Amino acid sequence: MRDVVVIGVGLTKIGEHWDKSLRDLFTEAALKAIQDAEISLNDIEAMFVSNMSSGYLQGQEHLGSLMATWLGIPGVAACKVEAACGSGGVAFHLGYLAVASGMYDCVLVGGVEKMTDAITSDVTTALIMADDQEYVASIGSTFVGLNALVYRAYMHKYNAKQEDIALFSVHCHKYALNNPYAQFRRAITLEDVLKSPIIADPIHLLESAPIGDGAAAVILSSLEFAKKLKKEVLVKVEASTVATDTLSLFDREDLTTLRATRIAAEKAYKMAKIEPKDIDVMEVHDAFSILGVIHLEDLGFAKKGEGWKLVKEGEIEVDGKIPTNLFGGLKARGHPVGATGVYQIVEIVWQLRGEAGKSQVDGAEIGLAQSVGGVGGTVAINILRRVR
């Protein structure tokens, strides 16, 4: 397999973009990434557009051709990639394979989602499509409801306290302050979280990722292609893996672990020839505070039942053992579902290039991004390394 590098990143602020269509958001992010890469539009040979619900919410499929058209490069290979909320991380994996295979020298991976100007009940309906329509959604389950089951099971099994788990949300909001692209740039306290309304017992509103509109894009190329660009820093894809688990919780042996994270992470660490301790910075898929905690464990940074301790003890802070979600995570940066996995890659690239501002982890060399579809039905792990 050929070496693959990330040579450009671009993104939009996440928010309520009622004045912008899917194509407007996507092309804004894509053009920024192309500009950042210092390549021309015509260097792009293939595009992977990650999105979950454009068909249901906007009445628009065929995003590959649509976005190629609006970027002004019809002719390129293109398609839409969907793996629920994990679409972005999976699309990055496909972009990686496309370049690693030797078929394409330069590809664009872009995620886009618009959620705020749809009817709210429609968004709830759209999100539960990440789980099983016939056995789960059909009985009235909501996506937040499923995560509430996980939360309860975790607290029960490990005798963990909500005031500890909820700290994950406080952490994310603190770091969103440093991120001009974040949806919610304001700090919150633990008291704020615990006083906020319960949306599915025991999940408080401020423990849940919001809905939002946004797009992010990255340019991947072969190492040879990138060398011609004479970049100061190159960011190499050291590992890229995807794993699935049973789609629904009723099929799981243990509700408190995401088996897909463990499978994908094990493969990724092996592929990158590293261990969790070698990771300098990471972005995890904290759709809910409890998920953030569980990810810390499943990725190998804490024993099961003890992920919250890392948060409480400051170990996921910018100067902690494993700096995590330093741009706000899903909770505060925002979560335009199909785009989120690409936002994470952009953020890791900023870290490895030393462009992370107040969120910069000193000397960060290796970063990991974890993107999750559904309640762990799909997980993508991408590990990037600064190579010069």
Added chain:
Amino acid sequence: MRDVVVIGVGLTKIGEHWDKSLRDLFTEAALKAIQDAEISLNDIEAMFVSNMSSGYLQGQEHLGSLMATWLGIPGVAACKVEAACGSGGVAFHLGYLAVASGMYDCVLVGGVEKMTDAITSDVTTALIMADDQEYVASIGSTFVGLNALVYRAYMHKYNAKQEDIALFSVHCHKYALNNPYAQFRRAITLEDVLKSPIIADPIHLLESAPIGDGAAAVILSSLEFAKKLKKEVLVKVEASTVATDTLSLFDREDLTTLRATRIAAEKAYKMAKIEPKDIDVMEVHDAFSILGVIHLEDLGFAKKGEGWKLVKEGEIEVDGKIPTNLFGGLKARGHPVGATGVYQIVEIVWQLRGEAGKSQVDGAEIGLAQSVGGVGGTVAINILRRVR
């Protein structure tokens, strides 16, 4: 890039499967393909599920994890791939890249679509999502209406006659008689076509692909993996390309040619180091009779404006110069949109293995499948060759 071969195929009959869910159809086709490949379920490392409208029509996304779960192999990498009606051909391309890259030795590419037990107006709405929602669908255009524009433009530009173009449908029905998996196994006459109702002037009902439910799957592997299976015949992927064009007709210089076909085909012929005359058998995406005719031209088998002559002169018959759509094509085999591109691959594999029964092209060695999204917004070309 590594050599990639197709080692197994499976499919369901296309029809009104009101008793079967997306997962039932998909697993039926996938298990047949696995059995045909003589591998075990656990050999599958990654899955690409092609589908267009499961979110809108069935309220179900995240088909990668869903199908991995129902096949009993959660853990594998998986995602859904969408490029409108061309999803199947594009998913095959991604499966090809996945193996060619060296990352995966054995992958499953499966397409599935259910259309007949949705409300009819919903299917019309679902299909126009292949074109531009904001500039085309929003003014009331239907997918068949757009193809009617192409038909009129073609007849006008080339002074072609409908009774010649409509022969494409007659041809497809004739060969569907040989295909036990076809939706419509009955012959029709030119008179039948021209007497059938007009659904969008000038397109007659019998010039349009029907809607249907179905699934098809193929197993791709590295050549090394396949050699261990000691197959009598191996079918190699000689070329696999995808190209886009502007999404909508209003952006096209010429309505009577699909530029994406020409780009993808040119690349594919170059990749396979062949010319059109080397193709022994092919499957083209005849969503409407006029499209079948246009594809013959754009793929290099006739001058522009003269594709219908090939049909009229018997040159696309089983013993003609370029045997085409010998299992009924979209018109009579059927067109479960996201699955159709995979059906085509199965049919080409049958030909190259000598398993095509009454539709067998004598000594067929090289076959081509063309899969189209929208009115040519995306085209995938896959060329297969019998290698022993």
